[in-house]
Amino acid sequence: MGIINLDWSLVDKRSLIHDLVKVFIFNFCAHLLSVMYFKEEFLSHKFLFILFAIELGFALFYILFEPVIVQNVDPRRTLL
Numbered sequence: 001m002g003i004i005n006l007d008w009s010l011v012d013k014r015s016l017i018h019d020l021v022k023v024f025i026f027n028f029c030a031h032l033l034s035v036m037y038f039k040e041e042f043l044s045h046k047f048l049f050i051l052f053a054i055e056l057g058f059a060l061f062y063i064l065f066e067p068v069i070v071q072n073v074d075p076r077r078t079l080l
Helices: 013-038 045-071
Strands: none
Touching: 013 045
């Protein structure tokens, strides 16, 4: 088994969508505050590019790496 597994059935789609929505809401709120306090341009290219890069990073993690990490975790092991 390689590091990257592209089996879509192993992807936790609910958590992926949940995290993407959380990240979007946080970034949008931070953007609104920067527009109000620092007089930045609303929905500028810089903001949209950064938002796209962050969302893509979260999606790639969930699709490519998270299934491998979950499969390799022994449920009997605890942190304490």
